[in-house]
Amino acid sequence: MINKNKSDTLRGLAFLSPNILGFLTFTIFPLAFSIVMAFSNWNLSLHNMFKEESLQWIGFDNFANLLNTDEFWKYLKNTLFFMMGIPLSIAGSLFAAMLLNSDLQVKDKKLRTHFIIVTLVIMGVSVACISGVDVSPFFYLITLLIGLFFIGGLFGGISVYRTLFYMPHFTAGVATFILWKKIFNPETGPLTQFLQPILNGIHSVAEPLPDSVFYFLMGLTYLFLGFVLYKGVNIIRKWREDEELGLGGLVLSFVFLSIPIFCIPSWIQWSNLGTALTIALFLIVFGSLLIGWNSFKTDAKSWDDGLGNAVMLSMGLMVLEFVLLGFGELMYNFPEMVAQGLNTPNWLTEYHWAKPSIMFMGFWASIGSNQMLLFLAALSAVSPELTEAAEIDGANNFQKFWNVTWPQLAPVTFFIMIMAVIHGMQGGFEVAKAMTNGGPAGATTTLEYYVYEEGFGGGRLAYASALSWILFCIIFAITLFQWRFGNRYVND
Amino acid sequence: MTNSLKSKKMSTKTPKILMPHILCVGLSLLFCLPFLWMVLTSLKSLENVASIDWWPEIFHWENYKSVFTIENLNYGRWYLNSLFIAFTVTFVQVFTSSLAAFAFSRLKWKWRDRIFLLYLSTMMVPGLILMIPNFQMMIRLGLVDSYLGMILPASFSAFGTFLLRQFMMGIPTALDEAATIDGASTWQVFWNVILPLSRPGLITLCIFTFMGNYNSFFWPLVMLKSDHQFTLPIGLLFFESSQGQQTNLLMAAITMAVVPMIVVFVTLQKHLVKGIQMGGVKG
Numbered sequence: 001m002i003n004k005n006k007s008d009t010l011r012g013l014a015f016l017s018p019n020i021l022g023f024l025t026f027t028i029f030p031l032a033f034s035i036v037m038a039f040s041n042w043n044l045s046l047h048n049m050f051k052e053e054s055l056q057w058i059g060f061d062n063f064a065n066l067l068n069t070d071e072f073w074k075y076l077k078n079t080l081f082f083m084m085g086i087p088l089s090i091a092g093s094l095f096a097a098m099l100l101n102s103d104l105q106v107k108d109k110k111l112r113t114h115f116i117i118v119t120l121v122i123m124g125v126s127v128a129c130i131s132g133v134d135v136s137p138f139f140y141l142i143t144l145l146i147g148l149f150f151i152g153g154l155f156g157g158i159s160v161y162r163t164l165f166y167m168p169h170f171t172a173g174v175a176t177f178i179l180w181k182k183i184f185n186p187e188t189g190p191l192t193q194f195l196q197p198i199l200n201g202i203h204s205v206a207e208p209l210p211d212s213v214f215y216f217l218m219g220l221t222y223l224f225l226g227f228v229l230y231k232g233v234n235i236i237r238k239w240r241e242d243e244e245l246g247l248g249g250l251v252l253s254f255v256f257l258s259i260p261i262f263c264i265p266s267w268i269q270w271s272n273l274g275t276a277l278t279i280a281l282f283l284i285v286f287g288s289l290l291i292g293w294n295s296f297k298t299d300a301k302s303w304d305d306g307l308g309n310a311v312m313l314s315m316g317l318m319v320l321e322f323v324l325l326g327f328g329e330l331m332y333n334f335p336e337m338v339a340q341g342l343n344t345p346n347w348l349t350e351y352h353w354a355k356p357s358i359m360f361m362g363f364w365a366s367i368g369s370n371q372m373l374l375f376l377a378a379l380s381a382v383s384p385e386l387t388e389a390a391e392i393d394g395a396n397n398f399q400k401f402w403n404v405t406w407p408q409l410a411p412v413t414f415f416i417m418i419m420a421v422i423h424g425m426q427g428g429f430e431v432a433k434a435m436t437n438g439g440p441a442g443a444t445t446t447l448e449y450y451v452y453e454e455g456f457g458g459g460r461l462a463y464a465s466a467l468s469w470i471l472f473c474i475i476f477a478i479t480l481f482q483w484r485f486g487n488r489y490v491n492d
Numbered sequence: 493m494t495n496s497l498k499s500k501k502m503s504t505k506t507p508k509i510l511m512p513h514i515l516c517v518g519l520s521l522l523f524c525l526p527f528l529w530m531v532l533t534s535l536k537s538l539e540n541v542a543s544i545d546w547w548p549e550i551f552h553w554e555n556y557k558s559v560f561t562i563e564n565l566n567y568g569r570w571y572l573n574s575l576f577i578a579f580t581v582t583f584v585q586v587f588t589s590s591l592a593a594f595a596f597s598r599l600k601w602k603w604r605d606r607i608f609l610l611y612l613s614t615m616m617v618p619g620l621i622l623m624i625p626n627f628q629m630m631i632r633l634g635l636v637d638s639y640l641g642m643i644l645p646a647s648f649s650a651f652g653t654f655l656l657r658q659f660m661m662g663i664p665t666a667l668d669e670a671a672t673i674d675g676a677s678t679w680q681v682f683w684n685v686i687l688p689l690s691r692p693g694l695i696t697l698c699i700f701t702f703m704g705n706y707n708s709f710f711w712p713l714v715m716l717k718s719d720h721q722f723t724l725p726i727g728l729l730f731f732e733s734s735q736g737q738q739t740n741l742l743m744a745a746i747t748m749a750v751v752p753m754i755v756v757f758v759t760l761q762k763h764l765v766k767g768i769q770m771g772g773v774k775g
Contacts, residue, residue, distance in 0.1 A: 012601030022648025
């Protein structure tokens with residue numbers, strides 16, 4: 001019997017051995033090595049082939065030094081800035097998945113031929129029209145492609161469109177990043193060539209308008225922002241009243257809601273009026289929270305009730321806040337900008353535009369990504385009986401989505417969000433290296449890039465190790481959060 | 493009567509069917525535009541690159557040939573390097589992972605679950621942490637700037653083992669028990685029963701590994717020093733920074749770099765989609 005046990009173990013280890021040898025050498029050993037390193041002062045300028053000073057254990061000094069440098073906080077902010085695109089890209093993925101989930105394949109042969117004939121006729125007519133005006137053959141190509149996609153979609157349904165949507169994500173890598181660098185080229189890139197005429201058009205419309213129009217628009221934006229905040233806080237209050245939201249969710253959602261006022265002044269030169277309005281707005285919101293505190297009291301069972309919901313809502317609101325605040329500020333500065341002439345920015349080489357430009361490319365690459373596939377899988381699991389029941393009860397499309405589909409998607413949305421956050425925390429190096437080299441002036445340097453720079457550029461190995469362990473701790477905390485609340489969320 | 497009813501039903505249904513199609517076509521076109529610009533620009537002449545018209549006046553197909561003969565650039569070599577490394581890593585990783593997955597899912601032995609837990613727990617660790625010590629190790633081993641240094645660390649993955657183990661757990665044990673009773677050795681059970689049955693999982697892992705290594709950037713960037721050793725991503729970066737003003741040739745190079753990915757994707761997408769959705773749902 002003992003013998004059999006022994007031979008079983010031997011056999012197991014034999015099958016495992018090729019893999020575990022590599023695993024121990026290239027994962028476990030470096031992992032241990034890296035921890036040790038993080039507490040030493042290993043620096044290639046002190047300890048190299050020519051100069052062998054003995055290594056010293058400096059305890060937590062690396063970590064303490066890191067947290068005291070401005071760079072760390074700046075690059076952390078950059079990383080978080082990039083991550084603000086996550087809710088938007090998830091919303092985009094959801095939209096794409098819902099499009100693909102609708103019944104796309106036309107199985108009725110008669111109807112299909114009908115559609116195809118109509119498409120061909122429309123294509124023919126538009127080609128005829130184009131050839132009359134003598135434009136670039138490029139437009140023939142576009143017409144052809146539209147027709148092809150459409151007919152392909154009629155036959156293949158979801159699989160044709162899914163392939164096309166997924167392509168940017170699948171090919172994303174240095175090759176496509178360099179492609180986008182060329183697209184963003186401020187002189188010869190197609191983006192500038194496309195936008196400049198539009199901006200000129202806006203310029204000619206805006207020039208005769210009095211400045212007050214734009215100030216009025218700014219006021220309108222802030223009013224709308226106030227409305228959004230009011231609605232958001234009201235939803236949170238209602239959750240509290242219904243005993244669905246614990247203290248943790250309440251605090252977190254207000255933290256998210258107030259992030260914009262703390263972040264914006266450090267990122268952009270904010271006008272005084274804008275700052276004052278923003279602060280006033282938040283004071284009103286939080287004041288109402290304090291005054292109406294009684295209605296926020298609740299008998300929710302534990303502090304983490306409804307945390308996932310609250311985080312999702314407040315993250316969404318936060319992004320909206322950023323967008324609205326940005327738009328309001330744009331309106332405030334618009335008259336001056338028009339006076340100077342509207343020009344496209346230098347995209348990647350301009351400090352304030354580099355991050356948004358990269359994020360724009362990120363949307364292109366991430367809308368049709370794994371997120372979309374996961375949503376698709378979850379959508380196909382939503383029971384059609386429920387939506388049909390809602391339809392019979394007279395719910396419109398939005399109500400059907402909001403009250404029936406969305407709650408069922410909550411677990412997968414939460415999972416996607418967490419994965420995206422983990423990915424975002426330790427990402428950004430490849431894009432920045434290929435497109436901007438981390439610049440201009442460190443605007444696109446993320447924490448991952450910082451590790452590369454310190455560890456491989458500067459040879460400060462210990463320091464870089466400490467940095468990567470801090471990153472790990474953040475990611476670990478997020479993962480714990482997911483384990484703790486993701487499961488609960490699924491059970492709800 | 494029935495006919496008019498049917499046509500009425502059809503006419504009310506038509507916009508409902510068409511709407512998602514129109515949106516889908518619009519989105520597809522938006523996603524494709526950068527690729528379209530890439531291909532069209534790669535066919536332009538250098539003077540014509542900056543013109544607003546995307547359509548090349550004359551099609552310069554020879555751009556694709558001249559990419560291989562640009563001075564100081566070894567485009568063909570990079571291409572081969574990339575394919576060679578990606579294929580080798582995929583082969584070794586899938587092989588060792590399937591062996592390990594078999595040991596974790598089919599054999600019963602003493603420390604099995606503890607070791608598996610160790611594998612699992614390392615999956616959460618960011619690869620970034622391993623880069624610095626691994627690189628120091630490569631320096632000591634003298635493997636910097638070599639194929640072996642590129643292939644070895646990428647060849648053993650906890651993720652692949654996990655993925656295949658999950659897959660093998662889904663195969664009914666009755667099958668290998670029957671084979672054992674018929675006198676098959678453990679190796680025969682693995683090779684003739686389990687491996688053929690886990691084909692979908694193997695294909696998924698192949699795609700993930702191949703793509704991951706074909707596109708891999710951080711490790712090659714650190715490891716590769718001499719230009720004949722470059723892989724495509726590093727080579728393209730070098731191309732862009734040294735002779736990036738030749739936009740048409742650069743676009744031709746990028747087009748050729750993207751083509752293998754598109755081929756892999758279009759031929760194997762069914763497995764890929766399933767794999768991602770399976771992995772995600774199981775979480």
